[in-house]
Amino acid sequence: MDKRKSEKKKDTQKSNSIRQEKNIHDFSVRGFADIIPKDSDIWREIIKTGSLVAELHGFHYMSTPAVESAAFFEKVFGSDKKLTGGRWYSVFGATARERLVLRPTGLFPMMRSYINHHLGYFSSPLKAFFYGKSFIREATDKLWPEGEFSEWGFAVMGDNDPIYDIEIIKSAAHFLKMLKIKKTVLKINATGCRACAGSYRDKIRTYWTREKQNLCKKCAVAQDFGRFLSCDEEGCRTRRESAPTILDYLCPNCNNHFKAVLELLEEDGLQYELDNYLILQENVWNRTVFSIFSQSGVCLALGGRFDYLSELVGGRSIPSVGCVVFTNRLAELLKSCPIETKEKPKVFFIAIGDHAKKASGRLLAMLRDNGVGAIEALGKKSLRVQLKAAERMKVPVSLLLGQKEAFEEMVIIRDMRTGAQETVTMKKMIETVKKKMKEI
Ligand SMILES: [Zn+2]
Ligand SMILES: [Zn+2]
Incomplete structure (x- = not known):
């Protein structure tokens, strides 16, 4: 295939995928919204x-x-x-x-x-x-x-x-x-x-029918007087001032x-x-x-x-x-006007290497069972990417588990604000994390 043909093929593929994306977007229904x-x-x-x-x-x-x-x-x-x-x-x-x-x-x-x-x-x-x-x-x-x-x-x-x-x-x-x-x-x-209520409704309906030519277009063509009673248009507001009021009935x-x-x-x-x-x-x-x-x-x-x-x-x-x-x-x-969420701060759990990753399920369950919210990005392999994710989530504390720590039943606790780290035994993890969270 010559170069020109292959570029043309690429272009067609690209526009197909754009069209597909557009079609997906078009499935949303007017008046119905997603919460993201x-x-x-x-x-x-x-x-x-x-x-x-x-x-x-x-x-x-x-x-x-x-x-x-x-x-x-x-x-x-x-x-x-x-x-x-x-x-x-x-x-x-x-x-x-x-x-x-x-x-x-x-x-x-x-x-x-x-x-x-x-x-x-x-x-x-x-x-x-x-x-x-x-x-x-x-x-x-x-x-x-x-x-x-x-x-x-x-x-x-x-x-x-x-x-x-x-x-x-x-x-x-x-x-x-x-x-x-x-x-x-x-x-x-x-x-x-x-x-x-009935006699008042009859009165206001008669009034609305009589005044239709002085009302905004939407109120005039509405099926009943309800819209007119809550309309903000000046003409409708003025006409409402002299409409009969329920309190008299x-x-x-x-x-x-x-x-x-x-x-x-x-x-x-x-x-x-x-x-x-x-x-x-x-x-x-x-x-x-x-x-x-x-x-x-x-x-x-x-x-x-x-x-x-x-x-x-x-x-x-x-x-x-x-x-x-x-x-x-x-x-x-x-x-x-963003509200302050009253959610409890969470920890971010980082595991490096297969052995650590295997141990992570047990440690995450330990944290959550003890009421400590824990998030992770364990699908990512590198320490750098996982740390970046922790920074993005603005967590105060991260837990790090490498191969060495996993073998030694230890875990590193990192204060994300100062960068200070300490290594504790897995048994002491909950106690130390809870203490740190209290200091925040
Ligand atoms: Zn009554
Ligand atoms: Zn109106």
Whole structure:
């Protein structure tokens, strides 16, 4: 083959491999994202913090499937096909009778599970939390995310006392506070009950229909008034000022409940803003609704009462309150203001030569069994490369095992900050490492 031909062949091979890489890249789905190792610390911190909040507030763990029946969510959000059609991801392969969707939230399936498993016998009220992915193809307002997102949810099922409305708000606020997310804004509203909410909804729908020509394009063509109530466009904001407000339509019971919630918030020193147009579209909510926003106006958490949900899906009355914290939005926020991870420092284990490598499994197990986190790059042969890896991981202490040490049952402990080394017996390794870690 002459030189020109061989170069041409090389070029073709190169472009083929580029094309292949591009094809791999193209398999990613719009609205669905990967979490990659560079964000590992942030996610670990979020999951740890959520678990701690759940533990401190006494919530039991629950988990429901990512797939639920479409009929269930049509009951939850209202069966108006105009509203529900296209909002969720249908599950391909389900039979027409099954009609399955990827869940748009994990909060309400907790109630389905409560009814299915008679969880009221376990605890009343039942305080439960979940963590998982949910999916919305098209959100009806600006509060819910679109595509795939992760939620951390808290619920108290089986009690209508306003004290639990506060417990839910406090749990969400505690989560954000522990992650050091500052300057959040808690907005709260009442949405009424069966007796009083309907007439208000009719009024606001009529108002929205009448004002459509003065609203932004998205609010004017939206399927209902929900978007208009949370729109930031100036025209929509101005028109909202003269829209009817829910507070004028509340029945005495709802009025008293809302008053009690606000008094408890004040008692606890939690700052809030009243937002008379917050979360009014979705039928599932009643009485209290709230949302917590970041300084830049992103909705980080939302929730409220769903006292009628159990009856909507065929159960007896189980008054409940709950919320979801949008953890992927927390992760986005934490990326711009890195958090200090509270992880314990680890040691880096280096082995040179086959004999040392064979012994390394036993020593690594010894370290981990004794609660010392250990990382390694044993796939690399040279000392230089393994040391470089240790430096990159910024570990305070490295353990070195060469052929000689392996035969003599010794190990070298190296202080990575000073470079100082000492050789100890394998038996003394744990004790010495623990002592060194304490000094850090
Ligand atoms: Zn009412
Ligand atoms: Zn608008």
